[in-house]
Amino acid sequence: MIRTSDLVGGAxxxxxxxxxxxxxxxxxxxxxxxxxxxxxALGSGAQLQVERSINSLxxxxxxxxxxxxxxxGVRFAVGGGGRDTxxxxxxxAIAQVEGVTAVAPSQRGAAQIVANGLNWNTQIQGVTPAYIxxxxxxxxxxxxxxxxxxxxxxxxxxxxxxxxxxLFPNMDPIxxxxxxxxxxxxxIGVLASKGQSGFQxxxxxVLAPLTTVKRRISGRNGRADTxxxxxxxxxxxxxxxxxxxxxxxxxxxxxxxxxxxDDFTVQxxxxxxxxxxxxxxxxxxxxxxxxxxxxxxxxxxxxxxxxVSVTERTREIxxxxxxxxxxxxxxxxxxxxxxxxxxAGGVVGLLLGILGAWGMTTLFNLPLVxxxxxxxxxxxxxxxVGVVFGAYPAWRAAQLDPIEALRRE
Amino acid sequence: MEAxxxxxxxxxxxxxGEETVHALDGVSFTIGRGEYCAIIGPSGSGKSxxxxxxxxxxxxxxxxxxxxxxxxxEMADQNLAQFRNSMVGFVFQSFNLLARQTALENVELPMxxxxxxxxxxxxxxxxLLARVGLGSRMGHRPTQLSGGQQQRVAIARxxxxxxxxxxADEPTGALDTHTGEEILQLFADLxxxxxxxxxxxxxxxxxxxxxxxxxxxxGRIVGDHxxxxxxx
Numbered sequence: 001m002i003r004t005s006d007l008v009g010g011a012x013x014x015x016x017x018x019x020x021x022x023x024x025x026x027x028x029x030x031x032x033x034x035x036x037x038x039x040x041a042l043g044s045g046a047q048l049q050v051e052r053s054i055n056s057l058x059x060x061x062x063x064x065x066x067x068x069x070x071x072x073g074v075r076f077a078v079g080g081g082g083r084d085t086x087x088x089x090x091x092x093a094i095a096q097v098e099g100v101t102a103v104a105p106s107q108r109g110a111a112q113i114v115a116n117g118l119n120w121n122t123q124i125q126g127v128t129p130a131y132i133x134x135x136x137x138x139x140x141x142x143x144x145x146x147x148x149x150x151x152x153x154x155x156x157x158x159x160x161x162x163x164x165x166x167l168f169p170n171m172d173p174i175x176x177x178x179x180x181x182x183x184x185x186x187x188i189g190v191l192a193s194k195g196q197s198g199f200q201x202x203x204x205x206v207l208a209p210l211t212t213v214k215r216r217i218s219g220r221n222g223r224a225d226t227x228x229x230x231x232x233x234x235x236x237x238x239x240x241x242x243x244x245x246x247x248x249x250x251x252x253x254x255x256x257x258x259x260x261x262d263d264f265t266v267q268x269x270x271x272x273x274x275x276x277x278x279x280x281x282x283x284x285x286x287x288x289x290x291x292x293x294x295x296x297x298x299x300x301x302x303x304x305x306x307x308v309s310v311t312e313r314t315r316e317i318x319x320x321x322x323x324x325x326x327x328x329x330x331x332x333x334x335x336x337x338x339x340x341x342x343x344a345g346g347v348v349g350l351l352l353g354i355l356g357a358w359g360m361t362t363l364f365n366l367p368l369v370x371x372x373x374x375x376x377x378x379x380x381x382x383x384x385v386g387v388v389f390g391a392y393p394a395w396r397a398a399q400l401d402p403i404e405a406l407r408r409e
Numbered sequence: 410m411e412a413x414x415x416x417x418x419x420x421x422x423x424x425x426g427e428e429t430v431h432a433l434d435g436v437s438f439t440i441g442r443g444e445y446c447a448i449i450g451p452s453g454s455g456k457s458x459x460x461x462x463x464x465x466x467x468x469x470x471x472x473x474x475x476x477x478x479x480x481x482x483e484m485a486d487q488n489l490a491q492f493r494n495s496m497v498g499f500v501f502q503s504f505n506l507l508a509r510q511t512a513l514e515n516v517e518l519p520m521x522x523x524x525x526x527x528x529x530x531x532x533x534x535x536x537l538l539a540r541v542g543l544g545s546r547m548g549h550r551p552t553q554l555s556g557g558q559q560q561r562v563a564i565a566r567x568x569x570x571x572x573x574x575x576x577a578d579e580p581t582g583a584l585d586t587h588t589g590e591e592i593l594q595l596f597a598d599l600x601x602x603x604x605x606x607x608x609x610x611x612x613x614x615x616x617x618x619x620x621x622x623x624x625x626x627x628g629r630i631v632g633d634h635x636x637x638x639x640x641x
Contacts, residue, residue: 001524002521002522002524003521003524003527005527006521006527013509017509315505316507319505319507320518320522321466321490321493322464322466322493322505323493323494323499323518323519323522323566324491324494324495324519324522324523324570325490325522326486326487326490326491326522327486327487327490328487329490329522402466403461403466403467406501406505
């Protein structure tokens with residue numbers, strides 16, 4: 001019986017004998033595996049990104065916005081809609097729904113901020129203190145205004161990290177004064193960073209008391225009691241669906257609508273996240289599947305070259321048989337050459353794929369996700385390609401009649 | 410003398426299109442252990458077919474071929490492979506060395522299939538190369554060796570598995586007369602040391618340098634005699 005080490009050594013030597021040919025043959029597998037790895041990593045990265053950005057908006061969160069629902073409640077234009085149909089009274093009513101821990105009405109506005117000799121265009125959210133609880137904000141330094149200050153329409157603000165970076169690059173903003181639409185506001189706190197959500201920089205934000213924003217910044221032309229959005233935090237994620245139904249029913253009664261003509265939409269971020277995740281997952285499979293076709297083509301390349309190799313080495317095969325090689329030895333020899341090519345291609349392809357995934361995720365600003373399972377699968381699949389496409393040439397070699405083979409020139 | 414090879418009524422038929430060719434048509438003979446003999450005949454006489462049967466590369470259509478007590482006709486591929494590995498040492502007209510490997514590695518080849526430890530087989534290959542007079546050329550590749558040297562490597566390779574039988578197919582066919590005589594002398598020396606050597610050839614001059622000549626024609630043995638000049 002031939003030793004395994006000799007079998008492997010023989011395969012490596014045979015491949016080294018034609019380095020150019022071996023490299024080109026492996027290239028098919030390299031391209032196949034690297035594209036599968038890169039595409040799956042890219043898809044997984046996109047998936048994680050969607051998940052993260054939706055989670056960063058707040059956990060166990062329902063958001064009520066004005067305007068009718070579109071296609072099953074999936075609508076991303078948070079706070080959009082034409083008419084202001086939501087009121088502070090709606091928010092107070094929602095707070096009575098069972099399982100709701102925080103309700104935060106908010107009014108969005110945009111303004112030019114001037115401070116410290118610099119200016120910055122950003123969005124201003126007029127909020128109640130409950131907002132930071134509902135939307136999972138953390139106060140990094142300073143403090144949040146309280147309910148009294150909110151009612152008194154104090155000219156106090158909290159700044160997001162992006163605003164701090166742009167207006168107070170080298171100093172502590174707490175206690176400083178900024179000017180919004182001509183008025184002077186005191187910075188009482190700085191928010192901890194949340195990062196990007198999709199294409200939106202969540203840290204590019206200024207929080208101010210709701211009453212202040214309504215009176216002084218954005219609500220001056222509209223009714224005093226309307227808000228652009230109501231955020232609802234539930235005690236637990238299990239109750240989100242039930243609370244969503246209750247809130248929809250409650251607001252329907254209050255607005256005298258019956259579901260078909262609702263002038264508001266209750267968005268459940270968990271279900272939006274799920275839909276978005278399913279979409280990106282389908283894309284991941286699709287991209288991976290297309291790449292797998294190139295791996296198949298690589299396998300056919302291996303089979304082609306192995307058949308040529310068997311023909312070229314017919315005499316050698318005859319000699320080996322005359323010297324005592326069994327059919328199984330010849331089968332293993334050529335099979336192992338094919339598998340070595342494909343596994344080597346798989347390893348190189350994996351490395352190139354990771355490199356490619358790193359490049360693309362950096363370019364698209366996505367997280368890099370390489371799961372060890374996917375990596376192992378890619379190499380395993382490459383090995384399988386070698387087994388499948390190496391089997392026939394190896395079988396042909398093993399079946400050669402030694403007398404005929406030795407006679408061949 | 411104890412019989413190493415015993416053939417009884419060996420028949421080998423080939424189907425060539427419509428026609429059945431009797432490559433061997435009832436051949437019986439024995440070759441004893443330690444003999445040095447030639448099988449001679451023109452092409453188509455059946456000598457190559459006989460060599461393939463003795464070498465375990467092919468099996469007879471009918472008849473019995475017993476080599477070293479084993480019935481070659483009954484063997485399956487795996488046993489035939491082992492038989493070729495341990496019982497027969499082949500020497501070919503065109504040497505059949507692996508071009509990319511050194512002389513030493515070529516001699517190692519049968520021992521690889523026998524599963525012999527790398528260190529042990531390198532030692533043995535080196536000894537054998539020294540025995541055939543190539544002790545200083547072990548690292549050379551076949552292309553760096555002359556025809557006679559290549560055939561010596563092939564003979565060392567044939568001896569590697571300590572075979573009961575050295576089977577040479579026109580071993581001098583690709584060599585000039587002088588080198589050919591040297592190779593045959595090497596066979597004679599190995600025979601003196603105890604090896605059984607069978608040389609298949611079409612050349613009466615080659616056959617004359619062995620001890621016994623079995624003459625074939627049309628698939629039958631037509632002559633079998635000792636070569637007195639050498640035996641003497």
